Amino acid sequence: MPCAAPEPAAKGLRRLDDDLWVAESPLRFLGLEIGARMSVVRLSDGRLFLHSPVPPTPELFDAVRALGPVGYLVAPNRWHHLSIGAWARACPDASVFLAPGLETKRPDLRCDGLLGGAPEPGWADAIDQALLSGLPLLNEVVFLHRSSATLIACDIAFHVGPRAKPLTRWAFWLGGAYDRLGPTHLERFFVRDRALFRTALRRVFDWPFDRVIVAHGEVCEAGGRDALRDSYRWVL
Numbered sequence: 001m002p003c004a005a006p007e008p009a010a011k012g013l014r015r016l017d018d019d020l021w022v023a024e025s026p027l028r029f030l031g032l033e034i035g036a037r038m039s040v041v042r043l044s045d046g047r048l049f050l051h052s053p054v055p056p057t058p059e060l061f062d063a064v065r066a067l068g069p070v071g072y073l074v075a076p077n078r079w080h081h082l083s084i085g086a087w088a089r090a091c092p093d094a095s096v097f098l099a100p101g102l103e104t105k106r107p108d109l110r111c112d113g114l115l116g117g118a119p120e121p122g123w124a125d126a127i128d129q130a131l132l133s134g135l136p137l138l139n140e141v142v143f144l145h146r147s148s149a150t151l152i153a154c155d156i157a158f159h160v161g162p163r164a165k166p167l168t169r170w171a172f173w174l175g176g177a178y179d180r181l182g183p184t185h186l187e188r189f190f191v192r193d194r195a196l197f198r199t200a201l202r203r204v205f206d207w208p209f210d211r212v213i214v215a216h217g218e219v220c221e222a223g224g225r226d227a228l229r230d231s232y233r234w235v236l
Helices: 058-067 084-090 166-174 194-205 224-231
Strands: 013-017 020-025 036-042 048-051 070-075 095-098 127-131 141-145 150-152 211-213
Touching: 013 058, 013 211, 020 058, 036 058, 048 058, 070 084, 084 095, 127 194, 150 224, 194 224, 211 224
Parallel strands: 048 070, 070 095, 150 211
Antiparallel strands: 013 020, 020 036, 036 048, 127 141, 141 150
16 A cells, blocks of 8 residues: 555544544445545534535434534536435535536536636635646546645545455556556546646645545545655656
8 A cells, every 4th residue: 555544434424634524335336346435524614515425324414414514515526426416405505516517417406606726715714626627537626625634536546455345456456556546547548638637736736735535445544645646657
């Protein structure tokens, strides 16, 4: 492993730092069990920022609401949107923000705003963000939780290790992303504008983060910035 990882999560929420939690849920994709992860940030006004929500089971919903009112529901790329609608129905007062392109891919979803390269005023004091231009398959927006030095991401990197199912480990080994923090080899084929993508990544690596939360695999608790930067040498 290039960076330290915590023990597997129990059901419900797991606290990583002050005002920062994650929740895991099963997810199968192309026959592989890759899991999914939601991040929860409590903002200075007490409202919650939910990044890439997973299904709101009664247990998880109660655990989240015990932290405070849900203020923002964020679908951070064109693929992480499956549970946004369920959370929006359960939390009608929350604002829904979608990655660029989701407003046409999922016209059924309520959209209170599109994510861009600058944070919204409601979370700007606690969270920075960057749009990873040049990779239109994802149009991913990544976030920096400043107080905990944590990068919150979805599919720009994976962190699949020995705890994963055997078939999942084998598939990520073939893709060059097993037992390390980083993207698979396939990502190189989906970058459409290397210059834009490189500029966006350089902005991200200017951030002072150490922990990296990804949607699939394990949380990288330490050493994440160096490990992730090393995995992107091919474009940087």
